[in-house]
Amino acid sequence: MLFRKTLSRPIQELVVIGFAAFTIFLVGVAQAQDSGTETKAGETAAPCAACHGEKGIPIDKSTPVIWGQNEGYLYLQLRDFKSGARKNNVMTPIAQALQRDDMLTLAQYFSSKRWPQLGLPSAPADIVAKAARANNSIGCTGCHQSEYQGEGTQPRLAGQWREYLESQMLAFRDGSRGNNPGMSDLMNAASKEDIAAMAQYLAGQQYMPGQ
Numbered sequence: 001m002l003f004r005k006t007l008s009r010p011i012q013e014l015v016v017i018g019f020a021a022f023t024i025f026l027v028g029v030a031q032a033q034d035s036g037t038e039t040k041a042g043e044t045a046a047p048c049a050a051c052h053g054e055k056g057i058p059i060d061k062s063t064p065v066i067w068g069q070n071e072g073y074l075y076l077q078l079r080d081f082k083s084g085a086r087k088n089n090v091m092t093p094i095a096q097a098l099q100r101d102d103m104l105t106l107a108q109y110f111s112s113k114r115w116p117q118l119g120l121p122s123a124p125a126d127i128v129a130k131a132a133r134a135n136n137s138i139g140c141t142g143c144h145q146s147e148y149q150g151e152g153t154q155p156r157l158a159g160q161w162r163e164y165l166e167s168q169m170l171a172f173r174d175g176s177r178g179n180n181p182g183m184s185d186l187m188n189a190a191s192k193e194d195i196a197a198m199a200q201y202l203a204g205q206q207y208m209p210g211q
């Protein structure tokens, strides 16, 4: 009995050590796989930084923020640039070089980033009032959500460049951005003055998700 006891203890320990080592091995494999996916997404996303910014702040006001933009929306835009449903001399050739999997990876990667603060000024009271009237008649927040943070395939507008927002609303209006006929109809129901007010108001909205 004594003999069995003295033998069984090291064996038990060996089993415990063996199990612990195996667990560490499994965790190691899982971590290697995680960083592998992360590295691959990072590599695919690296060229985007030249324009959309190293830290998510784009190089100019005609280039939109994509960090923290909604995943479904990002994917749809890349798909539409590739198919030609949304036309842009810069983004079309970039998207044409991407496969569907790359677009899904990129959409997931950029949506998981934090929206950068561009520090754009809040609109003055008369512009806020004008934007509120436009929202009352067209119901922007019905789709773009109460804080203009968007959701799924509806884009976030809060804190985006004023110039970019205005250019896109006007492009929907005159049909040069034709990938969403619903937005084109709505923008045709708005005056250019309302569109300018909306752009100024939205750029100054500092929505930060509670994370």
Ligand code: HEC
Residues within 6 Å of the ligand: 044, 045, 047, 048, 049, 050, 051, 052, 062, 063, 064, 065, 066, 069, 074, 077, 078, 087, 088, 090, 091, 094, 106, 155
């Ligand atoms: C050479 C500059 C440049 C590079 C590089 C670039 N983009 Fe863009 N991107 C732009 C510009 C400019 C626009 C605005 C296009 C327009 O006005 O329709 C844009 C628009 C977009 C949009 C639409 C966003 C929105 O709010 O509708 C997405 C998504 C996007 N880019 C993703 C990417 C990804 C992903 C990459 C890397 C694979 C990338 N871009 C690389 C310049 C660039």
Ligand code: HEC
Residues within 6 Å of the ligand: 064, 076, 077, 134, 135, 138, 139, 140, 141, 142, 143, 144, 153, 154, 155, 156, 157, 165, 166, 168, 169, 179, 180, 182, 183, 186, 190, 198
């Ligand atoms: C019925 C739903 C709906 C309503 C109402 C609506 N939008 Fe949109 N809006 C969308 C969707 C969906 C898109 C994305 C279209 C696409 O996939 O290209 C969009 C796109 C946009 C964009 C382009 C964003 C970008 O990053 O390129 C702007 C700007 C915009 N909407 C502003 C407004 C404003 C301002 C109002 C109110 C005056 C409004 N929208 C009302 C659904 C709506």
